[in-house]
Structures are given as C-alpha cells and as structure tokens.
Amino acid sequence: MRIAGKINYPTQQQKPLKENTAAYCFIGEIYWNYRDDAILVVGDECDEEILVCNNPQPQTFNPLWIEKYKNFSYFYPEPSNPNAPNYIVAGCQLKRNNNVQGITFIIPGMYLGKEFGQNYDWTPSSSAIINLCLNEIEQRWIIKFEELRIPIFSSACFEGYIDLGDGIDTTILNSEIQSKSDYAILLSDLDYWEKGSYSQPGKKSHKYAFESGILKHENKHFQIDSVYVVNTFNKFFLDLFNSWILDKSQYSCPEDALSSKEESIRVFTSNEISNCFLRYDNLKDWEKKNEELDCDQYVRPEYKIIRNRIQNWATNKSW
Amino acid sequence: MKSHLKFFLIACLLILSKANAQSLWEMEVSTYHIVGVRGDTSAANLYNILQADSLKYTTEFNCAAILLAIYEGQTAKDFILERIAFWGDKNDQFFNWNNYFDYQRIKGYLGESSAILGMDSIVLYSSNLSLQINAISYLIEVGQLNYFDLAKGIFNNQQDTNVGISLLSQYGLDPRFREEVINHLSGVVRDSSDSYKVISAARNLAELDKNYTIELLEQRFFESDGFTRYNFFKELDVLDPQHQMERSIWVIPLELDDDLRSDYIPYLFEGDIDFSIRGYLSPMWINFIKNWFYVETNDVALFHIRSSLEDFQPARPDSTTPISDMIDSLLFIVDTVKSYFWLGDLNFSNELKNILTTAKTNLQNGDSLACRVQVKAFQELVDNVYRDSLNSDARFVTIEGWKFLYWNAQYILDRLPKP
Structure with a gap:
C-alpha cells in the first residue's frame, strides 16, 4: 500500500485512511486523486474505481464552471481535447427586435454541426460529469459533480448604429465624427446611453452606440445570472446531499448507484438549468425594469470614461 | 320556446367561457422563449415539443408551453394544461417549485383563476426567496396585496439587491400602503450611504411622489461630491431636466475634478432640441459661461464654452405656448x-x-x-x-x-x- 502526496483531514468525520475500516477491504494501491475532495482507490471488486470522500459535505458550485460567450466566439465541447472540433456561438441571430442592443442568456444547448431543428447535441445536463464517492462513516454514496459547464451568452448585438467602441480609437472617431453637428449628436447619444434607455421610454439614440458600454450593461446581467446559477446549484447540491441517500448496502458498487440514479440526477439538473434560464423571463415588467435600471446605473462610470475620452479628442478638432 | 332557452344557455356558456378566458396577467414573447425553442416558433414545432415525453424536463418544453399559450391561447389551452399538469403535481418524482411557478403562470395567462391559489402556495410553502418574490409580484398584479409585511421584511433584509425596494414600491401604488411605503423609500433616498440604493429608491419613489423625490434627491446632490454628486445630477436629469442649468451653475465653481466639471457644461449647438439641454439655452446660462470662461482652465470645458457661445441658438418655445x-x-x-x-x-x-x-x-x-x-x-x-x-x-x-x-x-x- 502506498499513499502519495500530503494528507489533510479537513473534517472531523474523516479518519486517517489506515484507521478507516472500509479501507481494509480494498485490494491494490491507494493514491491521492487530482481532486481534493476524494481519494481514488484502485482495484476493488467493482468495475468502477471507488472514490472515498475526503470531505463528505454538500458540494458547492464551482464558479469556474460558468463560461462566458460573446457573439461569434468559439465553443469547445471537449475543452481538454485540442483536436476536437469547435463551434461558433451565434446568439445574436436569435435577437427578437431592433431595440435590443445586447443580450444575455444561459445557453440551454448547442448544435454541433447537425441540422438545425433537431434536439441539441450538447446540453449542460447531458455533458455534466457526475461521480460518486463513498462516505465511509455513513456507508453511503455521495453524488459529486466533477464538472457542470454552464455557458452564458452575453454580447452586444448592434443594429443600425455606428459603433464607437470605447471611444479610444481615434481613427474611428476621425472618420465618424466630422463636424460640430456630428459631435453634438454624439454627446446627446452618449447622454442617452449614460442615463440608460429604460429611464427614458420613447427616446432612442440618434446615430451612435458604444460596444464597451453595451457589454458592461450585459455584464451586469451576466453577474446577476451567475449569482443565481451559483445559488440555485448550491441549493440543488444541498438537496442532493440531504435527500438522496444511496446506501452502500443497497448499491455495493458506484456504478450500481449511478446507473440507478444518473438519469434522474440529469433530469433534475436540466430542471434547474431551465429555472436559471427563465429567471429574467419570470420577472414582472416592473422587476425587469428595475434590473435594467440597475444595469444602466452600473454602466454609468464606463460612459463617463468614454465621454471624457471623446471630449478630450474633440478639443483638438478644427471644426 | 325550448330553442330560445337553448340559445340563451349557449349564449351564457359562451359568455362564461369568454369570462374564464380573461388573462389574470400578461405574458409576452421574449428572446428567451425563442432561444428556448431553438428559433423555431411555428405552432407545429411547439406542439411537437410538448408532445415529446423525452423533452418534458427541458428548457424547450417550458418555452414551448409559454409560446403556445401566447400564440394559440384558448385554442390550445386544454392541450397545454394537460401536457404541463405534472408541473403542478407535488407527487411527481421530479416536482420542483420553479415548474410549479411556470404552471401557475401559464394557467393564469389562460384565465384559470386557480392560478392565484397556486401563486399563493408558492409564497407560503416554497423556500426559494426569488420564486416567492416572483409569485408575490404576480399576486400584486391581480390585486392580491396580502404580503405587505413579507415585502417589508425583504426590503429590510436585502443587502445586495434592490428587489425589496421595487417590491415595496408596488404596494405603494395602493392607497392603503402608500404613505408607509413613501416613508420607507424616502428614508433610503435621504439617508442611505449607498448611492446605488439611493437612486433605486428614488426611481421607485418618483412613481409615487415625483416632486418629493426631486426635493430629496436634490438635497443629496447638494450634500455630496465627486462622482456620487455627478450620479445624482444624472438622475435629476431624468426626473427634473428643466432645472439642471441652475444645478450646473451651482456645482461648477465647487467641482475641483476637471473631467467632472467639464461634464456639467453641455455642448450647445444650433438646432439642439434635446429637452435636457433646453434649460441651458437661456440668457442666464450664456451669461454664466461667458464669465466662467475667464476662470476655467480645463481644455474640454473651455472648448464647450467657446463652441456654445459661437453656435448656440435660443430654444424654440413649445408649439402650444400662446x-x-x-x-x-x-x-x-x-x-x-x-x-x-x-x-x-x-x-x-x-x-x-x-x-x-x-x-x-x-x-x-x-x-x-x-x-x-x-x-x-x-x-x-x-x-x-x-x-x-x-x-x-x-x-x-x-x-x-x-x-x-x-x-x-x-x-x-x-x-x-x-x-
């Protein structure tokens, strides 16, 4: 028996392995897995390796599982495989009307090159990597998500405006603002974006928009969505931990427990993703308006910076 | 006589069915639904999705149900409610409160008054605060204002978001709660050290008492400095644009930050009809910037003053002015x-x-x-x-x-x- 790596016993329940009764049953080598919450035990009577929970506590959602996509960015179904194909995310094409200049939504699934209209080839719930580890004290299997990728599309989707970006590219400014009249319109448009479209119903920007401002507004939605995802799945993981009791006496091997419960776990996961996906849609109009106003407020310093950049640029103009 | 009676009964039934069809609340097609059904919003596709048992627990299913309800309404009502009935079944192995909420939402939209009780049970029995708040919102829309104390609790406890502020303000639209809500919201506008909360509360308070809101927010503007003051200025631009010029004249000599100071000096251009600029097209403002020109050192501010003096044209009075x-x-x-x-x-x-x-x-x-x-x-x-x-x-x-x-x-x- 060889134990590699430094051993930590972070919980009061977890005994050192050599004192752990269950460990005596194992044949073969035990070594620390790459995960910090389980010990991989190789060579037992089961087809699948048995992982002993290092920390038999409810799992928490890993924020790194949230992935952000802009329009035309690439999606990698197999991030760990550099030779696997990647796919372009084109969320803006689903934009419903011209007034919307940015969109943020949780991507419920992906087509991977197949005909549009069929079921998704990739979904967060179907691609989630689910494992079980053994709580040796309670002799029960604990459900652990190794990976649960939640892709969120958050992008500017311009239509009908001249994009001045973040106001830093003087080449664009020189070509798009060529008179005092243009400059006056620009400042009026900046004022519109700075106050936010939701506080000025009926008004529109005349000519210009600013991608960095739109992105920052969408980024606030992204943050709100992300927090919601984290909270939703933390609660889901807590429910899994507390309610899904998979006794080892009933399922002697992890594959037995997993084959019995995996489909249900994925259905529940899918349900939670639907819940996150419809978070904004479920809000009443006044709640949506409040969220939009919050996002507009959040983006105001960005427009302030853009304004200062462009105003400084304009002072050198001869028109 | 018998045929007349039959006709009368049919007419009554039609009227009743029409009354039942009255939506309790609105639903609108959104980008989310379109994304959810992968862009294909045809009725055939929506029916197909709802008929597919393999999709029962997917985003597609939820979105298809919502879209079909919106597009087909009463025509598809029975089919939709039959297909999504399991969302309302607390004994279903995959029961969750979010689907239960969607079930009530669609039922209410299709005119089922039992949706009110459904929303009520979400508030009472779900442990999901976001969902409870959503349910309360829908209940408010149908005049069910039974959770004012809960709304106050959310208002008092919410540290991170402004949801409590907006929820409470919805109760304020009812005369029974108006004064108390105004007191709560005005307290935030007057005293909160978080400028985001101040603005959020101000926007909601303005729906109840605009003049009082302007008075409170203007006081915060006078008492603050730097970017916070500028933030309040921008809010006042929305609520009370006609008095911005006087605020600019007050703040410019006090503002030490060059960038911020230049932002209080609008660029006036001939033919400018932006309402928030109108107040600046007055002799008082032009006189102010003419004098300030000799004090100002910032290039942007000087550029705006110089250009404004050259190019401004007095505002044309409203066409209704006698x-x-x-x-x-x-x-x-x-x-x-x-x-x-x-x-x-x-x-x-x-x-x-x-x-x-x-x-x-x-x-x-x-x-x-x-x-x-x-x-x-x-x-x-x-x-x-x-x-x-x-x-x-x-x-x-x-x-x-x-x-x-x-x-x-x-x-x-x-x-x-x-x-």
Whole structure:
C-alpha cells in the first residue's frame, strides 16, 4: 500500500485512511486523486474505481464552471481535447427586435454541426460529469459533480448604429465624427446611453452606440445570472446531499448507484438549468425594469470614461 | 320556446367561457422563449415539443408551453394544461417549485383563476426567496396585496439587491400602503450611504411622489461630491431636466475634478432640441459661461464654452405656448439682456419694449397682421443696431443679445399668419 502526496483531514468525520475500516477491504494501491475532495482507490471488486470522500459535505458550485460567450466566439465541447472540433456561438441571430442592443442568456444547448431543428447535441445536463464517492462513516454514496459547464451568452448585438467602441480609437472617431453637428449628436447619444434607455421610454439614440458600454450593461446581467446559477446549484447540491441517500448496502458498487440514479440526477439538473434560464423571463415588467435600471446605473462610470475620452479628442478638432 | 332557452344557455356558456378566458396577467414573447425553442416558433414545432415525453424536463418544453399559450391561447389551452399538469403535481418524482411557478403562470395567462391559489402556495410553502418574490409580484398584479409585511421584511433584509425596494414600491401604488411605503423609500433616498440604493429608491419613489423625490434627491446632490454628486445630477436629469442649468451653475465653481466639471457644461449647438439641454439655452446660462470662461482652465470645458457661445441658438418655445406668452417672454428677455449689458441704452430698450407692447395690444384686438408688422419691426431694429454696433451711437447689441432677441422674435413670426 502506498499513499502519495500530503494528507489533510479537513473534517472531523474523516479518519486517517489506515484507521478507516472500509479501507481494509480494498485490494491494490491507494493514491491521492487530482481532486481534493476524494481519494481514488484502485482495484476493488467493482468495475468502477471507488472514490472515498475526503470531505463528505454538500458540494458547492464551482464558479469556474460558468463560461462566458460573446457573439461569434468559439465553443469547445471537449475543452481538454485540442483536436476536437469547435463551434461558433451565434446568439445574436436569435435577437427578437431592433431595440435590443445586447443580450444575455444561459445557453440551454448547442448544435454541433447537425441540422438545425433537431434536439441539441450538447446540453449542460447531458455533458455534466457526475461521480460518486463513498462516505465511509455513513456507508453511503455521495453524488459529486466533477464538472457542470454552464455557458452564458452575453454580447452586444448592434443594429443600425455606428459603433464607437470605447471611444479610444481615434481613427474611428476621425472618420465618424466630422463636424460640430456630428459631435453634438454624439454627446446627446452618449447622454442617452449614460442615463440608460429604460429611464427614458420613447427616446432612442440618434446615430451612435458604444460596444464597451453595451457589454458592461450585459455584464451586469451576466453577474446577476451567475449569482443565481451559483445559488440555485448550491441549493440543488444541498438537496442532493440531504435527500438522496444511496446506501452502500443497497448499491455495493458506484456504478450500481449511478446507473440507478444518473438519469434522474440529469433530469433534475436540466430542471434547474431551465429555472436559471427563465429567471429574467419570470420577472414582472416592473422587476425587469428595475434590473435594467440597475444595469444602466452600473454602466454609468464606463460612459463617463468614454465621454471624457471623446471630449478630450474633440478639443483638438478644427471644426 | 325550448330553442330560445337553448340559445340563451349557449349564449351564457359562451359568455362564461369568454369570462374564464380573461388573462389574470400578461405574458409576452421574449428572446428567451425563442432561444428556448431553438428559433423555431411555428405552432407545429411547439406542439411537437410538448408532445415529446423525452423533452418534458427541458428548457424547450417550458418555452414551448409559454409560446403556445401566447400564440394559440384558448385554442390550445386544454392541450397545454394537460401536457404541463405534472408541473403542478407535488407527487411527481421530479416536482420542483420553479415548474410549479411556470404552471401557475401559464394557467393564469389562460384565465384559470386557480392560478392565484397556486401563486399563493408558492409564497407560503416554497423556500426559494426569488420564486416567492416572483409569485408575490404576480399576486400584486391581480390585486392580491396580502404580503405587505413579507415585502417589508425583504426590503429590510436585502443587502445586495434592490428587489425589496421595487417590491415595496408596488404596494405603494395602493392607497392603503402608500404613505408607509413613501416613508420607507424616502428614508433610503435621504439617508442611505449607498448611492446605488439611493437612486433605486428614488426611481421607485418618483412613481409615487415625483416632486418629493426631486426635493430629496436634490438635497443629496447638494450634500455630496465627486462622482456620487455627478450620479445624482444624472438622475435629476431624468426626473427634473428643466432645472439642471441652475444645478450646473451651482456645482461648477465647487467641482475641483476637471473631467467632472467639464461634464456639467453641455455642448450647445444650433438646432439642439434635446429637452435636457433646453434649460441651458437661456440668457442666464450664456451669461454664466461667458464669465466662467475667464476662470476655467480645463481644455474640454473651455472648448464647450467657446463652441456654445459661437453656435448656440435660443430654444424654440413649445408649439402650444400662446403667442401672447411668447411676447411677454420676449419683453422679459429684453430686460434680462439689458441687465447683462448685452444691450446698451435705456431709450433703445424702451423703444424695443414699446414695439412689443403694441404688438401684444394688436394681438389682443385680434389683429395678428398688425401684430406681425410690429414684431417684424422689433426684429429689424435689433438686427440693424447689431450691425451698427461699431458706430459711436450709444445703442448697441452684442452677439448674445442679438441671438436671444432676433430668434425669439423669429419664433413669434413663425406662429403669426403672413399677409
């Protein structure tokens, strides 16, 4: 028996392995897995390796599982495989009307090159990597998500405006603002974006928009969505931990427990993703308006910076 | 008689069914739904999705149910409710409160009054605060205002979001809760150290009492500094644009940050009709920036002042403003312009005012043609004196005086019939 790596016993329940009764049953080598919450035990009577929970506590959602996509960015179904194909995310094409200049939504699934209209080839719930580890004290299997990728599309989707970006590219400014009249319109448009479209119903920007401002507004939605995802799945993981009791006496091997419960776990996961996906849609109009106003407020310093950049640029103009 | 009775009963049933069809709340097609059904919103696809058991627990299913309810309404009602009934079944192995909420949402939209009880049970039994708040919102829409204490609790406890503020403000729309809600929200506007919360509360308070909100927010503007003050200024721009010019005049000498100070000086350009700029197209503002030009050091601010002085054109009064009021206003402008020394010689200003007084008398007598002759004479006199201002004559008009007098006369002429 060889134990590699430094051993930590972070919980009061977890005994050192050599004192752990269950460990005596194992044949073969035990070594620390790459995960910090389980010990991989190789060579037992089961087809699948048995992982002993290092920390038999409810799992928490890993924020790194949230992935952000802009329009035309690439999606990698197999991030760990550099030779696997990647796919372009084109969320803006689903934009419903011209007034919307940015969109943020949780991507419920992906087509991977197949005909549009069929079921998704990739979904967060179907691609989630689910494992079980053994709580040796309670002799029960604990459900652990190794990976649960939640892709969120958050992008500017311009239509009908001249994009001045973040106001830093003087080449664009020189070509798009060529008179005092243009400059006056620009400042009026900046004022519109700075106050936010939701506080000025009926008004529109005349000519210009600013991608960095739109992105920052969408980024606030992204943050709100992300927090919601984290909270939703933390609660889901807590429910899994507390309610899904998979006794080892009933399922002697992890594959037995997993084959019995995996489909249900994925259905529940899918349900939670639907819940996150419809978070904004479920809000009443006044709640949506409040969220939009919050996002507009959040983006105001960005427009302030853009304004200062462009105003400084304009002072050198001869028109 | 029997056939009449039958007809009457059918008519009653139709009326009843129509009454049942009245939506409790609205649902609208959104990008989310379109994304959810992968872009294919055809009725055939929506029916297909709802019929597929393999999709029962997917986003597609939820979105298809919502879209079909919106597009097909009563026609598809029975089918939809039958297919999503498991969302409402607490014994279903995959029961969750979110689907239960969607079930009530769609039922209510399709006119099922039992959805109210459903939303109520979410508030009472779900442990998901977001969902409870959503359910309360839907209940508010149908006049069910039973959770005011809960809303107050959320308002008092929410540290990270403004959801409590907006929820409470919905209760404030009802006269029974109005005063208490105004007290809560005004407390935030007046006292909160978090400027985001101040603004959020102000926006909601403005729905209940706009003038009081402006008063409180203006006080915060006067008491703050830096970007926070600028943030309040921008909010006041939304709530009370007509008084921004006075706020600019107050804040500019106090603001030490060059960038912020230049942002309080708008760029005025001829033909600018942006309402928030209108207040700046006044003699008072032009006089202020003319004087401030000699104090200001920031290039952007100086550029805006210089350009504004060159290019500004007085704002055209609203088309509903009575012509007699426009003449009164021009009489006042003559005095103002004189007080700023943009017009010289008392006799000259009296001469101008006499012409306008005659024009007003003509107008009151119903002689708009004679009125027009007088206003035109006023305009020509101003124009001639402006062009002759270099002469040794005591009479003069500066370019600023000329702009205000000439253009305001022109705006009156534009409203008077031509001979």
